[in-house]
Amino acid sequence: xxxxxxxxxxxxxTFRNRRFYIFSIGIPILLYWVIAAPQHNKIxxxxxxxxxxxxxxxxxxxxxxxxxxxxxxxxxGERQVGWTRQLRISPLSVRAYFRAKILTAYAMALLSLxxxxxxxxxxxxxxxxxxxxxMTGLIVIALVPLAAxxxxxxxxxxxxxxxxxMGGLVTFLALLGGTxxxxxxxxxxxxxxxxxxxxxxxxxxxxxxxxGWPVRGWITVLAWTAILATGAGWAYRRDTTxx
Amino acid sequence: MTAQAPAQTDGGIxxxxxxxxxxxxxxxxHAVRGIDVSIAAGETAALLGPNGAGKSTTIDxxxxxxxxxxxxxxxxxxxxxxxxxxxLIGAMLQSGALIRDVxxxxxxxxxxxxxxxxxxxxxxxxxxxxxxxxxxRTQKLSGGETQRARxxxxxxxxxxxxxxxxxxxxxxxxxxxxxxxxxxxxxxRGRTVLFATHYLEEADANADRAILMAHGRVVADGPxxxxxxxxxxxxxxxxxxxxxxxxxxxxxxxxxxxxxGDAVILSxxxxxxxxxxxxxxxxxxxxxxxxxxxxxEAFLELTGEPDDEVSELVAP
Numbered sequence: 001x002x003x004x005x006x007x008x009x010x011x012x013x014t015f016r017n018r019r020f021y022i023f024s025i026g027i028p029i030l031l032y033w034v035i036a037a038p039q040h041n042k043i044x045x046x047x048x049x050x051x052x053x054x055x056x057x058x059x060x061x062x063x064x065x066x067x068x069x070x071x072x073x074x075x076x077g078e079r080q081v082g083w084t085r086q087l088r089i090s091p092l093s094v095r096a097y098f099r100a101k102i103l104t105a106y107a108m109a110l111l112s113l114x115x116x117x118x119x120x121x122x123x124x125x126x127x128x129x130x131x132x133x134x135m136t137g138l139i140v141i142a143l144v145p146l147a148a149x150x151x152x153x154x155x156x157x158x159x160x161x162x163x164x165x166m167g168g169l170v171t172f173l174a175l176l177g178g179t180x181x182x183x184x185x186x187x188x189x190x191x192x193x194x195x196x197x198x199x200x201x202x203x204x205x206x207x208x209x210x211x212g213w214p215v216r217g218w219i220t221v222l223a224w225t226a227i228l229a230t231g232a233g234w235a236y237r238r239d240t241t242x243x
Numbered sequence: 244m245t246a247q248a249p250a251q252t253d254g255g256i257x258x259x260x261x262x263x264x265x266x267x268x269x270x271x272x273h274a275v276r277g278i279d280v281s282i283a284a285g286e287t288a289a290l291l292g293p294n295g296a297g298k299s300t301t302i303d304x305x306x307x308x309x310x311x312x313x314x315x316x317x318x319x320x321x322x323x324x325x326x327x328x329x330x331l332i333g334a335m336l337q338s339g340a341l342i343r344d345v346x347x348x349x350x351x352x353x354x355x356x357x358x359x360x361x362x363x364x365x366x367x368x369x370x371x372x373x374x375x376x377x378x379x380r381t382q383k384l385s386g387g388e389t390q391r392a393r394x395x396x397x398x399x400x401x402x403x404x405x406x407x408x409x410x411x412x413x414x415x416x417x418x419x420x421x422x423x424x425x426x427x428x429x430x431x432r433g434r435t436v437l438f439a440t441h442y443l444e445e446a447d448a449n450a451d452r453a454i455l456m457a458h459g460r461v462v463a464d465g466p467x468x469x470x471x472x473x474x475x476x477x478x479x480x481x482x483x484x485x486x487x488x489x490x491x492x493x494x495x496x497x498x499x500x501x502x503x504g505d506a507v508i509l510s511x512x513x514x515x516x517x518x519x520x521x522x523x524x525x526x527x528x529x530x531x532x533x534x535x536x537x538x539x540e541a542f543l544e545l546t547g548e549p550d551d552e553v554s555e556l557v558a559p
Contacts, residue, residue, distance in 0.1 A: 006356070006357065012345070013342065013345050016345075081341065082336060083339075083342045088306075088307075089307070089308065089334050090400070091358060241308075
């Protein structure tokens with residue numbers, strides 16, 4: 001029971017911090033409206049997609065990734081004020097702590113996703129229901145390793161390095177994952193496919209071409225989940241000293 | 244409060260041969276160099292020492308936040324981590340603020356929910372004087388109120404062992420007085436309390452026992468009255484020629500005396516007695532100054548660090 005009370009507490013706390021969610025949820029929505037709204041029904045040259053749907057899908061991966069990684073900045077802040085050490089000397093289990101952090105990150109990501117879908121619908125992006133569902137399902141799965149990454153990074157950085165670290169990480173993952181522009185060949189393509197963000201972007205692209213992940217995608221996501229979850233556990237356990 | 248099964252607090256707190264070394268920029272820092280201390284259940288003990296004595300490092304090991312490089316810690320017969328998981332320890336760590344965006348009540352309620360046998364949240368808010376600001380957001384609290392809220396977080400767990408690491412640092416005089424009276428009321432419930440401080444007066448007024456630490460070692464350990472007699476000395480300084488320090492050391496209230504040129508420096512256990520006796524026998528004494536001896540000086544004396552002034556001391 002105790003763990004659930006902590007999860008509820010984390011959710012309440014997160015959604016009270018307006019500045020936090022305005023930036024992490026608002027920015028992808030704002031970008032979407034700025035890019036797509038003026039030309040939402042126009043077909044992007046060389047593709048079969050309108051601006052409205054293409055950018056909804058691209059920003060879905062970008063927005064949800066930001067929500068996941070923003071956990072790291074929050075954890076860095078909690079460590080700074082000594083809250084993490086206070087929790088360490090309570091009976092709260094590691095499992096309950098991780099559950100609260102992951103569920104809070106997912107709540108943010110899903111809110112971000114919903115707002116993008118609604119914006120997309122307003123701007124005329126239409127898809128068959130099963131495409132919406134499959135895309136959403138795979139996005140949720142692709143976010144698992146990124147949830148672990150958020151926690152891992154949060155226990156390694158300090159608040160003054162949180163900005164550049166998070167900004168850099170999101171840009172790196174988004175760029176090589178193919179969020180900003182499609183990567184179709186060469187070294188970047190090879191490297192990109194090894195990243196979890198690549199498959200997050202691919203999950204979004206299901207909406208466009210209707211193809212799910214190949215086996216390779218599942219293996220990559222699973223492997224990153226194992227690596228980053230282990231890393232997050234390690235970082236949390238060693239993080240007992242004053243920051 | 245419910246009576247705890249005696250087995251739960253069996254053995255009190257035991258630190259055996261505790262050692263902790265950190266890597267520093269100029270070689271290893273020996274923060275704790277072998278500490279042996281036992282604190283019985285129900286005792287209120289002060290960990291007294293200047294900054295850098297190793298108090299916080301010792302407390303971190305006692306709470307399972309840091310692993311000793313040598314030696315062992317047991318809290319009520321268990322390793323610290325197990326005692327923490329069983330909800331037996333409540334602690335107020337040194338410094339630190341509160342997380343934002345929650346009310347004082349929400350914060351204390353959440354903390355209470357993590358423990359098997361917590362104190363009533365209203366009671367915790369009441370005794371820490373936070374009732375009036377229970378619905379305030381934590382970021383709106385003043386420094387003293389923040390400390391009280393941190394104290395509420397420590398006691399709402401209704402712990403068998405309460406650990407306070409320099410708890411009154413951000414408080415004003417009135418705040419300190421209130422804080423210690425709440426702490427004593429809590430200790431009166433038969434709980435074990437250990438607090439770290441660098442104020443001798445705090446240890447004297449609030450603990451049964453003081454454990455003096457300096458340079459990572461325990462340099463004295465005993466009832467506070469005894470410790471106070473050892474380190475609570477005042478220094479009387481006067482200009483007085485042609486009197487042998489060993490004669491001055493025999494004056495009532497004087498523990499030891501030394502000479503620096505024309506000046507004599509008397510280390511006094513009772514400076515009132517000492518000055519009366521001094522002026523009665525040596526009316527020529529002048530430029531008299533009486534100062535409270537600092538804890539640091541007392542520690543230097545107790546640790547027997549090589550120091551010119553200390554080696555010149557003449558015992559009575």
